[in-house]
Amino acid sequence: xxxxxxxxxxxxxxxxxxxxxxxxxxxxxxxxxxxxxxxxxxxxxxxxxxxxxxxxxxxxxxxxxxxxxxxxxxxxxxxxxxxxxxxxxxxxxxxxxxxxxxxxxxxxxxxxxxxxxxxxxxxxxxxxxxxxxxxxxxxxxxxxxxxxxxxxxxxxxxxxxxxxxxxxxxxxxxxxxxxxxxxxxxxxxxxxxxxxxxxxxxxxxxxxxxxxxxxxxxxxxxxxxxxxxxxxxxxxxxxxxxxxxxxxxxxxxxxxxxxxxxxxxxxxxxxxxxxxxxxxxxxxxxxxxxxxxxxxxxx
Amino acid sequence: xxxxxxxxxxxxxxxxxxxxxxxxxxxxxxxxxxxxxxxxxxxxxxxxxxxxxxxxxxxxxxxxxxxxxxxxxxxxxxxxxxxxxxxxxxxxxxxxxxxxxxxxxxxxxxxxxxxxxxxxxxxxxxxxxxxxxxxxxxxxxxxxxxxxxxxxxxxxxxxxxxxxxxxxxxxxxxxxxxxxxxxxxxxxxxxxxxxxxxxxxxxxxxxxxxxxxxxxxxxxxxxxxxxxxxxxxxxxxxxxxxxxxxxxxxxxxxxxxxxxxxxxxxxxxxxxxxxxxxxxxxxxxxxxxxxxxxxxxxx
Numbered sequence: 001x002x003x004x005x006x007x008x009x010x011x012x013x014x015x016x017x018x019x020x021x022x023x024x025x026x027x028x029x030x031x032x033x034x035x036x037x038x039x040x041x042x043x044x045x046x047x048x049x050x051x052x053x054x055x056x057x058x059x060x061x062x063x064x065x066x067x068x069x070x071x072x073x074x075x076x077x078x079x080x081x082x083x084x085x086x087x088x089x090x091x092x093x094x095x096x097x098x099x100x101x102x103x104x105x106x107x108x109x110x111x112x113x114x115x116x117x118x119x120x121x122x123x124x125x126x127x128x129x130x131x132x133x134x135x136x137x138x139x140x141x142x143x144x145x146x147x148x149x150x151x152x153x154x155x156x157x158x159x160x161x162x163x164x165x166x167x168x169x170x171x172x173x174x175x176x177x178x179x180x181x182x183x184x185x186x187x188x189x190x191x192x193x194x195x196x197x198x199x200x201x202x203x204x205x206x207x208x209x210x211x212x213x214x215x216x217x218x219x220x221x222x223x224x225x226x227x228x229x230x231x232x233x234x235x236x237x238x239x240x241x242x243x244x245x246x247x248x249x250x251x252x253x254x255x256x257x258x259x260x261x262x263x264x265x266x267x268x269x270x271x272x273x274x275x276x277x278x279x280x281x282x283x284x285x286x287x288x289x290x291x292x293x294x295x296x297x298x299x
Numbered sequence: 300x301x302x303x304x305x306x307x308x309x310x311x312x313x314x315x316x317x318x319x320x321x322x323x324x325x326x327x328x329x330x331x332x333x334x335x336x337x338x339x340x341x342x343x344x345x346x347x348x349x350x351x352x353x354x355x356x357x358x359x360x361x362x363x364x365x366x367x368x369x370x371x372x373x374x375x376x377x378x379x380x381x382x383x384x385x386x387x388x389x390x391x392x393x394x395x396x397x398x399x400x401x402x403x404x405x406x407x408x409x410x411x412x413x414x415x416x417x418x419x420x421x422x423x424x425x426x427x428x429x430x431x432x433x434x435x436x437x438x439x440x441x442x443x444x445x446x447x448x449x450x451x452x453x454x455x456x457x458x459x460x461x462x463x464x465x466x467x468x469x470x471x472x473x474x475x476x477x478x479x480x481x482x483x484x485x486x487x488x489x490x491x492x493x494x495x496x497x498x499x500x501x502x503x504x505x506x507x508x509x510x511x512x513x514x515x516x517x518x519x520x521x522x523x524x525x526x527x528x529x530x531x532x533x534x535x536x537x538x539x540x541x542x543x544x545x546x547x548x549x550x551x552x553x554x555x556x557x558x559x560x561x562x563x564x565x566x567x568x569x570x571x572x573x574x575x576x577x578x579x580x581x582x583x584x585x586x587x588x589x590x591x592x593x594x595x596x597x598x
Contacts, residue, residue: 093508094463119576134435136582164393164488175575189463189488189584193569196576209392209515212487216508270492276474277418277495283435285488 025271028263032253032290039257041146042294043250048239049078049202051099053088053231058185058207059239059248060167063147065126066160067118067201070169074180074201078236082181087230088214092222094188097211098170099233101181117175118199123151123158129255133268133281137161137192141284143255147203148284150195160200163190163285165208169199187212190285205250205291249294263288324570327562331552331589338556340445341593342549347538348377348501350398352387352530357484357506358538358547359466362446364425365459366417366500369468373479373500377535381480386529387513391521393487396510397469398532400480416474417498422450422457428554430563432580436460436491440583442554446502447583449494459499462489462584464507468498486511489584504549504590548593562587 026034043061051058064071077083083100090098128151130142138150144158148166151158162168166186171178178199185204204211214231217224224230239247253260267282325333342360350357363370376382382399389397427450429441437449443457447465450457461467465485470477477498484503503510513530516523523529538546552559566581 091512093511117575134433136433136435136580137578173573190582191585192582193566193574193578193585195578197574212392213390213512213514215512267492274472275492275496276416279436279492279494281435283489283491286490286492 024273025266026262027272028266028288031259031262031266032292035253035257035259039254039259040251040292041254043205043252045239045247047202048247048250049074050235050237050239050242051207052234052236053210054234055210056207058210059205059250060202061146061205061250061252062202063145063160063200065145066121066147066149066158067169067199070115070118070178070180070199071201073115074183075238077181078238079241081235083233083236086233087227088211088233089217089230090184090221090223091187091211091214091216093216095186095191095222096184097187097214098182098184100170100183114176115179117171117178119175119196120157120159123153123156126158127256128158129260131264131282131284131287133283135284137195143287143289146252146255146289148287148289150284159196161190161284162186162192162194162200163203164188165204166200167202167204168194169201171198185211203289205252206248249296251292251294253290255289260290263290323572324565325561326571327565327587330558330561330565331591334552334556334558338553338558339550339591340553342504342551344538344546346501347546347549348373349534349536349538349541350506351533351535352509353533354509355506357509358504358549359501360445360504360549360551361501362444362459362499364444365420365446365448365457366468366498369414369417369477369479369498370500372414373482374537376480377537378540380534382532382535385532386526387510387532388516388529389483389520389522390486390510390513390515392515394485394490394521395483396486396513397481397483399469399482413475414478416470416477418474418495419456419458422452422455425457426555427457428559430581430583430586432567432582434583436494442586442588445551445554445588447586447588449583458495460489460583461485461491461493461499462502463487464503465499466501466503467493468500470497484510502588504551505547548595550591550593552589554588559589562589 047062047064049060049062062071086100088097088099126144128142128144130140135141140151142149148161148163149158150161164186167183169178169180170182170184216222219225264282264287268280270278346361346363348359348361361370385399387396387398425443427441427443429439434440438452439450441448447460447462448457449460463485466482468477468479469481469483515521518524563581563586567579569577
């Protein structure tokens, strides 16, 4: 029987078409396959965090251009092994998965100096590849350093946005009450109302499904009611601290590359035969940010 | 230790404030608690579908105003027990969970008459409570019959939108190749590019986490590679066909009710003390559509 799918990702079988038929547009996989090496940037292992769960690894790319002090603290906590043996304490459906120290059952240890909130930063001098599409929440959206970002030309500020896979700092009521010891990952529709309300530190580039498929907490706000329900965090490590044999090398498609513009345009125009109505626009959080593993022989 | 949370849902302890302090605004739970009975509508059991999984029930409200022929066919299939014993065949992270007949391993049975696509409908005479906020994909968005919807004043058409929990018909390349025997539920960031490309039949009102927390399929497009990985569908039933003791009675807050306007405004303005930056706007898919169970004594 025919397999019913939502989106055709396979190329047309061009040979089956009459000579007069128009050439079908290249698909996103074809565009990526034809990209040039210089359109990709190698991810710095100093900015990669490995969260080791029983099911495997979740890899986060950190964004020190936006949250330098918080990220320095997170890396210091990882290097002191402070995350090891903690757990995922909260999974709220269509919202966030959250782990780390700081709730009732997992004391954060001795009081640490407070880290100032890093909710936004100056846009001056910041690279920003603007997306031309409109946005509900911000006057301008686009990409900075490979991350989805927003910008306000009136006050000259820029910030990272909450999309699926965004990693940010949980906090209490005070703006500076989060130090990075408790982090959350977005696992639902973009909660863009959190933009400029928490310190965004990066995004998951691989393994987000290890968090999004966890059982939901049945307590208030998706917290687990009992410790037994929690998923252990075996360790959190900075990739640079591991021997090369335990790392994965990644490349990200540069957001100023022609291939990035082409796959983004493909998401707007949806020219393949499955689509009957072209959206014409693309939401910031629906733009693809392609990541690829670098084969060991190419490192 | 203090519990770090993302959003404060508890009311302020007003008594702890000095007399001169401003009265904190009512929270969404307080607004709902103060709502009037006539602001709620009882859901019609003829429009409720129960999907019974091993983990429990997923309840779908159907939208016959938008997809009358497809929904009639889905109910006919349910009444012929055609879904029973099938399974969830696809779970693609940040996209959809999909079940039913029609893929290679689950033959759809004898060919059925094709159901015309119901991607949109005339907006003439259709109730539409418009949301004043902008939208990336549609000229106008709002609510119709309790569902998130969009409208184009130029061509006079209206359609249901893809948000978290939306239920729609999987199909092949031909617009009329889906008959409702295979359905998908959105379990990630709103894939609004699917709007007007598939027939939306309703939304999950309870139990969507039973789908969103399933293991992701590791095959192409999130299809499971082996039948053993699939989650069985024990049955799909129209609520009206079950004895009252096996049903749950639900009410939905009317989208033209003052309380609905108040909780939507709360999502825009976020006046509680946790928020340091008010979003000022709300995305259609982030507007809450409150549902409550009716206690048996009130039925």
